[in-house]
Amino acid sequence: MNKLEPMKVKKITCIGAGYVGGPTMAVIADNCPEIIVTIVDIDENRINAWKYNPINELPIYEPKLGEIIERVRNKNLFFSTDISESIANADMVFLAVNTPTKTKGIGSGQASDLSMLESCSREVAKCSRGHTIVVEKSTVPVRTAEVIKKILDANLKKEDSSNPQQTFSVISNPEFLAEGTAISDLNNPDRVLIGGDNELAIESLADIYSHWVDRSKIIKTNLWSSELSKLTSNAFLAQRISSINSVAEICEVTGANIKEVSKAIGLDNRIGKKFLNSGPGFGGSCFQKDILNLVYLCEYFGLTRVARYWQSVIELNDWQQERISKLITENLLGNISSKFILILGFAFKANTNDTRESSAIQISLNLLEEGANLLIHDPQVNSKQISLDLRIEETTSLSPDTNYNNKDKGKWKYVNNLSNSFSQVDAVVILTEWEEYKLIDWKKVTKKMRKPAWVFDTRLLLEEKNITDAGLNYWSVGNGR
Numbered sequence: 001m002n003k004l005e006p007m008k009v010k011k012i013t014c015i016g017a018g019y020v021g022g023p024t025m026a027v028i029a030d031n032c033p034e035i036i037v038t039i040v041d042i043d044e045n046r047i048n049a050w051k052y053n054p055i056n057e058l059p060i061y062e063p064k065l066g067e068i069i070e071r072v073r074n075k076n077l078f079f080s081t082d083i084s085e086s087i088a089n090a091d092m093v094f095l096a097v098n099t100p101t102k103t104k105g106i107g108s109g110q111a112s113d114l115s116m117l118e119s120c121s122r123e124v125a126k127c128s129r130g131h132t133i134v135v136e137k138s139t140v141p142v143r144t145a146e147v148i149k150k151i152l153d154a155n156l157k158k159e160d161s162s163n164p165q166q167t168f169s170v171i172s173n174p175e176f177l178a179e180g181t182a183i184s185d186l187n188n189p190d191r192v193l194i195g196g197d198n199e200l201a202i203e204s205l206a207d208i209y210s211h212w213v214d215r216s217k218i219i220k221t222n223l224w225s226s227e228l229s230k231l232t233s234n235a236f237l238a239q240r241i242s243s244i245n246s247v248a249e250i251c252e253v254t255g256a257n258i259k260e261v262s263k264a265i266g267l268d269n270r271i272g273k274k275f276l277n278s279g280p281g282f283g284g285s286c287f288q289k290d291i292l293n294l295v296y297l298c299e300y301f302g303l304t305r306v307a308r309y310w311q312s313v314i315e316l317n318d319w320q321q322e323r324i325s326k327l328i329t330e331n332l333l334g335n336i337s338s339k340f341i342l343i344l345g346f347a348f349k350a351n352t353n354d355t356r357e358s359s360a361i362q363i364s365l366n367l368l369e370e371g372a373n374l375l376i377h378d379p380q381v382n383s384k385q386i387s388l389d390l391r392i393e394e395t396t397s398l399s400p401d402t403n404y405n406n407k408d409k410g411k412w413k414y415v416n417n418l419s420n421s422f423s424q425v426d427a428v429v430i431l432t433e434w435e436e437y438k439l440i441d442w443k444k445v446t447k448k449m450r451k452p453a454w455v456f457d458t459r460l461l462l463e464e465k466n467i468t469d470a471g472l473n474y475w476s477v478g479n480g481r
């Protein structure tokens with residue numbers, strides 16, 4: 001490599017074949033046909049699914065991803081479990097492994113568990129050859145790049161006849177894609193952020209993005225600004241949702257309407273209309289984890305008031321799930337034990353099969369705790385995933401035609417066929433905004449439901465008139481009377 005020019009990257013390895021690694025690398029491969037991209041993972045099943053499954057059965061469901069995979073798989077995008085070999089061959093290694101909240105030890109319940117990031121940094125130290133640009137793609141606490149650098153520097157191997165001298169540049173390139181819109185977010189990002197202290201390494205990555213992203217959108221910062229911008233971007237987005245959900249509750253008691261209020265607020269250019277949809281509370285693998293991480297960081301630096309401010313965003317989110325569960329029970333005559341409730345949607349948002357931290361989990365658990373029997377439908381989430389999330393086995397024999405007298409918790413059953421699932425149910429609860437739920441013919445299904453029957457619309461998905469004209473009671477979030 002010419003020391004004064006950025007390295008022309010020919011081979012990329014991405015560690016982590018998940019919701020970030022898969023789509024991100026597919027889009028790089030698609031836009032940069034001259035670069036060989038390999039995604040590696042310790043999860044053999046996941047790698048095999050990426051490698052061999054038909055494009056409509058990829059390990060993650062993401063609109064438009066299949067067509068890209070079809071174009072690039074085995075051309076310049078490869079999947080492998082041979083992590084060491086793939087690192088050895090790469091000029092640039094992306095670290096896109098998970099960084100979940102710690103569940104034990106110091107910072108348990110708040111700090112990020114960086115053990116997976118540490119273990120792949122050690123793998124890079126062990127296997128890389130010559131100069132390697134290490135790109136921190138995972139979302140991490142501020143100053144994590146320092147940890148990666150320490151691991152790499154402490155394990156530098158000396159040059160010998162078979163190995164060129166190892167050198168590293170560590171840069172931060174956080175990912176801003178949202179699930180369900182990942183491909184359009186990646187192909188047309190608002191910005192690409194690259195943080196680092198090595199101008200040439202930053203330029204090498206900027207060159208890759210400039211294949212399809214306008215240079216003016218590629219922002220360069222120092223490492224710590226880049227890491228902090230990612231955490232705080234998520235915190236800002238989540239804060240907007242908690243804010244609008246708090247306003248929804250005010251609407252419900254004052255006679256205001258959240259759709260109208262949200263529109264009025266959002267039309268102010270300084271505020272903007274995005275991320276002002278009230279709902280059952282935010283879910284997903286990142287918002288809660290990243291805010292907890294931010295709270296931990298603030299507490300670590302003694303910023304108690306700031307920590308408390310961000311903590312309140314999570315508290316409001318928990319409250320939204322709790323209050324929705326409570327008002328379902330209250331409206332169903334104060335008792336849901338042994339009643340049948342049809343849950344529509346289990347994914348944390350539409351157009352994904354991801355259920356991590358989905359509000360549907362906590363709301364379903366609250367209803368089961370009150371003794372309700374749940375029929376659960378989601379077009380992309382399977383029954384196995386729901387059992388894992390609820391930590392309760394499915395009762396496949398559960399039927400509204402049988403009389404139950406639940407003395408303890410309720411039971412749940414997976415619903416495959418939506419049209420057959422309304423029979424004798426007392427309520428329908430919409431928890432994910434899947435388009436297909438808009439097509440339900442309420443005049444038809446009302447005949448099957450047990451009266452008085454309710455529809456609870458936590459996503460403002462339905463037209464109230466369609467429900468009430470069908471003789472059903474309707475509650476929607478933020479709809480004051």
Ligand code: NAD
Pocket residue numbers: 015016017018019020021040041042043046083096097098099116117119120137138139140175176177178179285286
């Ligand atoms: P994921 O769980 O879907 O994927 C992570 C993958 O890393 C898993 O397949 C796991 O097996 C693999 N892995 C873990 N340790 C490994 C190791 N030592 N060697 C090889 N593979 C290993 O996670 P994700 O949703 O893709 O998130 C990854 C990171 O990106 C997180 O830090 C997250 O906060 C961040 N992020 C996620 C999103 C999103 O929408 N999911 C968006 C932006 C940023």
Ligand code: UGA
Pocket residue numbers: 139175176177178179180234237241274275276277278279280281282283284285286287348349350
């Ligand atoms: C979010 C961010 O939007 C991404 O920029 C970020 O890269 C990503 O987290 C991450 O770091 O993981 P994601 O969680 O995939 O993306 O999806 P969002 O569209 O942000 O939705 C998150 C949750 O908020 C969902 O439960 C969604 O239903 C809810 N939401 C979103 C609302 O309740 N109201 C809204 O107006 C918007």
